[in-house]
């Protein structure tokens with residue numbers, strides 16, 4: 001809040017600017033949360049620029065990129081943007097930033113890059129960024145657990161043929177931390193307003209801290225939702241510790257890992273609840289209020305104006321992160337959430353309806369069509385949904401509109417076989433490599 005009482009009206013409340021601890025003001029409470037874009041990974045190209053331009057003019061208070069791998073050999077997926085030690089890196093991230101702000105209305109959104117290191121979850125065979133026998137780097141030597149049963153056992157070994165290599169050497173840890181620092185400096189040079197360190201969803205925990213005007217944000221889990229993982233009490237302790245450093249401006253709360261991707265598990269279609277507000281509501285009264293402490297950003301299931309307003313009003317959050325709905329409606333703030341002509345009952349987006357999504361989840365063992373898929377592998381279920389949203393973003397990148405009626409089964413042929421692999425032939429492959437695609 002820049003100052004004064006919060007308004008009673010939902011739209012006015014969501015449109016209230018917010019001042020961060022470092023003095024930067026976010027024009028409203030809606031932040032397009034991080035989503036891996038589903039476009040050829042590497043350095044940002046034309047399609048990324050088209051996609052971010054659409055978000056830029058949508059009326060968001062902030063726009064965050066999908067995760068950008070600070071170590072180009074350790075991405076989460078083949079579509080991840082990456083930072084390379086190359087003279088093209090800064091200019092291309094600068095072009096992406098310029099595209100994002102090209103048609104942005106005043107006051108312009110805060111622009112954030114999410115920096116990540118997928119840690120143990122970086123798959124050599126899926127990410128295609130290193131040879132299959134080269135392990136991921138992680139605090140321990142292991143591979144992610146996808147559940148019980150032979151299919152889960154098979155998938156674990158297909159994605160992670162070798163166990164991760166434990167980073168035990170202090171010099172190597174410092175090298176990884178240095179990659180975050182270098183990447184953050186690159187983004188600052190490229191004009192971005194801040195970075196977020198991805199310390200949620202089972203990614204390698206890392207830190208980037210510096211006393212600049214540049215915004216520092218951290219994404220932290222409220223729980224890993226797996227036995228032996230971070231629980232809510234420990235998460236609250238970590239968050240209080242991070243807040244006490246007085247160096248972080250935005251703290252985003254999420255939950256889950258690849259073993260249990262709670263962060264993208266849609267609540268039932270009729271549920272009107274955020275995924276993690278029960279946690280932040282208890283936590284926030286124990287923290288200094290913004291701008292004396294970081295703004296708390298809550299992400300997960302917040303795609304409804306009344307729900308968003310009630311979360312801000314009840315101090316479950318200061319900012320709202322929105323991912324899936326932003327892939328379906330890139331100008332969600334202007335078109336829906338802050339649109340005075342739209343009645344409250346219609347000011348929402350349903351992210352649960354994916355044509356044939358449940359059937360595919362069931363066939364692949366990821367749940368869906370309850371009861372028919374007993375040994376559910378949660379990562380498979382979440383991936384079926386995630387890919388569909390990536391295809392929506394990839395379509396925007398090609399200059400098309402998102403298509404909520406896109407059938408999952410035709411989507412896989414259309415997007416992966418045609419646009420990702422075949423389209424353009426060898427010239428297309430070269431262009432993808434050069435970031436001109």
Ligand SMILES: Cc1cc2nc3c(=O)[nH]c(=O)nc-3n(C[C@H](O)[C@H](O)[C@H](O)COP(=O)(O)O)c2cc1C
Nearest residue numbers: 033034035036066067263300301322323324386389
């Ligand atoms: C297609 C897709 C890609 C995602 N990529 C990322 C990512 O790169 N980094 C991240 O922190 N979270 C990522 N997420 C998780 C979202 O940021 C968010 O936490 C989650 O989708 C819940 O928010 P929502 O209910 O508004 O979709 C992704 C989610 C989706 C659907």
